[in-house]
Amino acid sequence: MLESPLTSVKGIGPKRAELFETLGVTCVRDLLFRLPRDYLDYTKAVPISQLVNGQNAAVQVRISGAARYFRKKGMTMLSAPAQDETGKITLKWFNQPYRSSQLQIGEITYACGRVLKKNGVSLLNPSLSQALPGIVPVYPTVKGMNQRAWRDSMLACLESVWDKIPEPLPRTILERYSLVPLALALRHAHFPFSREALELARRRLDFENTLLYFIIVELQKAERLRQNGFSFDTSGVLNRFTAQLPFSLTKAQLRVIEEISIDMRAPVPMNRLLQGDVGSGKTAIAMYALCVAAGNGKQGALLAPTEILAEQHAQNFTELFGDTVVLLKGSMKKAQRDAALKQIADGSALFIVGTHALLSEDVRFCDLGCIVTDEQHRFGVRQRAAMLEKGTRPDMLVMSATPIPRTLALILYGDLDISVIDELPPGRKPIKTSVIRASKREDMYAYIAAQAKEGVQSYVVCPAIEESDTIECPSVDALYAELKKKLPETRIAKLHGQMKEADKERVMRAFRTGETDVLVTTTVIEVGVHVPNACIMVIEGAERFGLSQLHQLRGRVGRSAKQAYCFLLYGVESSEENERMLTMTQTNDGFEIAQKDLLLRGPGDFIGTRQHGEDGSGLLSGAMDARLLEEAARAAKEILQQGGEESARLIELASERYGTLLGDIAMN
Ligand code: ADP
Numbered sequence: 001m002l003e004s005p006l007t008s009v010k011g012i013g014p015k016r017a018e019l020f021e022t023l024g025v026t027c028v029r030d031l032l033f034r035l036p037r038d039y040l041d042y043t044k045a046v047p048i049s050q051l052v053n054g055q056n057a058a059v060q061v062r063i064s065g066a067a068r069y070f071r072k073k074g075m076t077m078l079s080a081p082a083q084d085e086t087g088k089i090t091l092k093w094f095n096q097p098y099r100s101s102q103l104q105i106g107e108i109t110y111a112c113g114r115v116l117k118k119n120g121v122s123l124l125n126p127s128l129s130q131a132l133p134g135i136v137p138v139y140p141t142v143k144g145m146n147q148r149a150w151r152d153s154m155l156a157c158l159e160s161v162w163d164k165i166p167e168p169l170p171r172t173i174l175e176r177y178s179l180v181p182l183a184l185a186l187r188h189a190h191f192p193f194s195r196e197a198l199e200l201a202r203r204r205l206d207f208e209n210t211l212l213y214f215i216i217v218e219l220q221k222a223e224r225l226r227q228n229g230f231s232f233d234t235s236g237v238l239n240r241f242t243a244q245l246p247f248s249l250t251k252a253q254l255r256v257i258e259e260i261s262i263d264m265r266a267p268v269p270m271n272r273l274l275q276g277d278v279g280s281g282k283t284a285i286a287m288y289a290l291c292v293a294a295g296n297g298k299q300g301a302l303l304a305p306t307e308i309l310a311e312q313h314a315q316n317f318t319e320l321f322g323d324t325v326v327l328l329k330g331s332m333k334k335a336q337r338d339a340a341l342k343q344i345a346d347g348s349a350l351f352i353v354g355t356h357a358l359l360s361e362d363v364r365f366c367d368l369g370c371i372v373t374d375e376q377h378r379f380g381v382r383q384r385a386a387m388l389e390k391g392t393r394p395d396m397l398v399m400s401a402t403p404i405p406r407t408l409a410l411i412l413y414g415d416l417d418i419s420v421i422d423e424l425p426p427g428r429k430p431i432k433t434s435v436i437r438a439s440k441r442e443d444m445y446a447y448i449a450a451q452a453k454e455g456v457q458s459y460v461v462c463p464a465i466e467e468s469d470t471i472e473c474p475s476v477d478a479l480y481a482e483l484k485k486k487l488p489e490t491r492i493a494k495l496h497g498q499m500k501e502a503d504k505e506r507v508m509r510a511f512r513t514g515e516t517d518v519l520v521t522t523t524v525i526e527v528g529v530h531v532p533n534a535c536i537m538v539i540e541g542a543e544r545f546g547l548s549q550l551h552q553l554r555g556r557v558g559r560s561a562k563q564a565y566c567f568l569l570y571g572v573e574s575s576e577e578n579e580r581m582l583t584m585t586q587t588n589d590g591f592e593i594a595q596k597d598l599l600l601r602g603p604g605d606f607i608g609t610r611q612h613g614e615d616g617s618g619l620l621s622g623a624m625d626a627r628l629l630e631e632a633a634r635a636a637k638e639i640l641q642q643g644g645e646e647s648a649r650l651i652e653l654a655s656e657r658y659g660t661l662l663g664d665i666a667m668n
Pocket residue numbers: 247248249250253276277278279280281282283284401425426528530559
C-alpha cells in the first residue's frame with residue numbers, strides 16, 4: 001500500500017505526481033514522510049494592537065469599507081480596510097483580483113497572513129475563513145505547486161492509507177517510552193490538532209529515527225571492538241615528546257594523553273573525540289598521537305579544514321620533526337604534489353599534514369597508523385570513513401573546539417569515546433568583549449591605530465568580501481580601502497578565501513611575523529589560526545554570525561599573556577541578536593556558548609552542514625531534546641541485548657535507513 005504510486009491517491013494526477021518526483025517523492029510512503037518545514041499557528045486570534053511586524057497571525061476583523069484595486073509594476077493589488085476593537089488593519093492581496101467578490105462590508109471574518117507594519121498595519125495575502133484554521137503546515141516551496149495543493153495532496157494521501165500504516169516499533173518500546181503509534185504520529189505531524197499533539201508526534205518520529213541510528217552506532221562499535229588494530233608501544237614517547245616542547249603540558253592535556261595512550265596500546269582501533277575550547281592546546285595532543293605512530297615506524301596524518309591551518313600545522317611540525325613532515329593541499333603545483341605523493345607512498349614521510357586533498361584517490365600511504373582530524377565539525381561522517389580506508393584499521397582521533405553533549409556527539413560522529421580538555425594553559429587572561437555602537441566606531445579604529453604603534457596587532461573580520469546591496473555592513477574590500485585612507489600610518493593587509501594561494505600565504509606570513517599590523521579578513525581565519533601577538537579582534541556585522549562562530553573568531557586572540565579584546569559591531573537589532581551579543585560579553589566559556597547556541601538555533605544550524613539524511617526528515621530535529629537522546633540510546637542497547645526476531649527486524653530497518661551513512665556493517 002505504502003509503495004503505491006502517487007497517482008493512486010485521489011486528486012493527484014500525472015502532472016502533480018511529476019512535480020513531486022522532482023523532489024524525489026515517487027510513492028505514498030515518500031510523501032507521508034515529507035514533514036512540514038514549518039507550521040503557522042492560527043489557533044487563536046490576536047488583537048490588532050498586539051500584532052508584531054513580520055509575524056504570521058490570525059485576526060478576527062470586520063470589513064469596514066470598500067475594497068480598492070490598483071495596478072503597480074505589472075502587479076495587481078487589492079486592498080480592503082478592516083478593524084477590531086483594538087485597531088485598524090489593511091488586508092492586501094497581490095495578483096488575486098478574484099478576492100474582491102469575497103469581501104462584503106460589515107462582514108466578520110478571520111484573516112490569517114503575514115503582518116507588515118509600515119505606514120499603518122497590514123496583513124499580506126491573508127486567507128479568509130469563518131473558523132480559525134488551527135495549526136497549518138508549511139511545506140517546501142516548489143514551483144508550480146502552492147501550499148494548498150501540498151495540503152490537499154497530503155490529506156488525501158493520509159486518508160488513503162490511514163489504517164494501513166504498519167507499526168515498526170515493538171509495543172513494549174512504545175509503552176515504555178510513551179510513544180504514539182506511527183500512523184497517529186504522521187497524522188499529527190502533518191495536521192496537528194494542537195501544539196501538544198504536534199509535540200507528541202514529532203517526539204515519536206524523532207525517537208524512531210534516533211533509535212534506529214543508535215542501533216547502527218552500537219553495531220558499528222561492536223564491529224570495531226572485534227577488529228584487530230595495531231597495538232602501539234607508547235613507552236618513552238611522552239618523555240621524548242615533552243623534552244621537545246617549549247612548555248609543560250597542563251594537567252588536562254596529560255590526562256587526555258594518558259587516555260589516548262591506553263587506546264593506542266590496545267589491539268583495537270582507537271576512535272576518540274577530543275573536545276577542548278579554542279586555545280586549550282589540542283594541537284599538542286595531535287602531535288603526541290602522531291609521535292606514537294612515528295615511534296612505531298608508522299605514518300600519521302593530520303587533516304585540517306583550511307589550507308591556512310594546514311600550513312600552520314605543517315610549520316609547527318617541521319620545527320619539531322624536520323623533513324619527515326610533508327604537506328599536501330589542493331593548490332599545489334603538479335611537481336610539488338607528485339613529490340609529496342611519492343614521499344607519502346614510499347614511507348619517507350612520517351608526519352603528513354593536509355587538507356581535504358588527502359582524501360583524493362591518488363593519495364596512497366605506505367603504512368598509515370593514525371589519523372587526526374582537526375576541527376572535526378568541518379568534515380562529514382563520510383569523509384572520515386574515506387580517510388579510514390587509507391590505512392589498515394588505523395587509530396583515529398577527531399578534535400573539536402565545539403563542546404557538545406555526548407549523545408549529540410554520537411549523532412554527529414557515530415561511535416566514539418570522548419576526552420575533554422577542561423583547562424586552559426596557565427597565564428591566559430579572559431578576553432574582554434564589548435559591543436561597539438556606531439557612534440563609537442571611529443574611536444575604536446583610532447584605538448587600533450594607536451595599539452599598532454605599540455606593536456599590538458588586530459584582526460578585523462567582515463561577513464563579505466565585496467560590497468553588495470543586501471548586506472549593510474562593510475565588506476573586506478570596502479573596509480580595507482576605508483582604513484587605508486583613515487589610518488595612513490598603520491600597516492594594513494587584506495586576506496580572503498578567493499585570493500590566490502601564493503598571495504594568501506604571503507599575507508599570512510607577513511601578519512605572523514609582525515610586518516603588518518591590521519588584517520582585514522573574512523572567516524577564513526575562523527579556525528585554528530594562531531598569531532599570539534594579535535590581541536584585538538574586531539567583528540563587523542557581528543549579527544551575521546552565529547554564537548559558536550563568534551566564539552571561534554574571538555578565539556584567534558587571547559593566545560598570549562597579554563590582555564586581549566574583542567569588539568562586536570552590529571547594525572540591525574532584534575532581541576535574538578541582542579541575546580547573542582550579551583552572551584558573548586558575559587562569558588568566554590565555549591561549553592556555555594555551545595549550549596546557548598544549541599538553544600537559540602537548533603542543532604541543524606549548529607553544526608553548519610547537514611550530515612545525515614538526504615531529505616529534511618532530519619535525524620537532528622530531535623537532537624535538541626537531551627532526554628529523548630538518552631532514552632533512544634538506552635532503547636538501542638536494550639534491543640540489541642535482547643536479540644530475537646524483533647531485534648533482527650529492527651536491525652534490518654536500521655541498516656536500510658542509516659546503514660550507508662556510517663559505512664557497511666558486517667551482519668552476522
Ligand atoms: P587549540 O586547542 O585551539 O587548537 P592550540 O593547540 O592552537 O589550541 O594552542 C594554543 C596555544 O597555546 C599555542 O600557542 C600552543 O603552543 C599553546 N599551548 C598549548 N599547550 C600549552 C601549555 N600546556 N602551556 C602553554 N602553552 C600551551
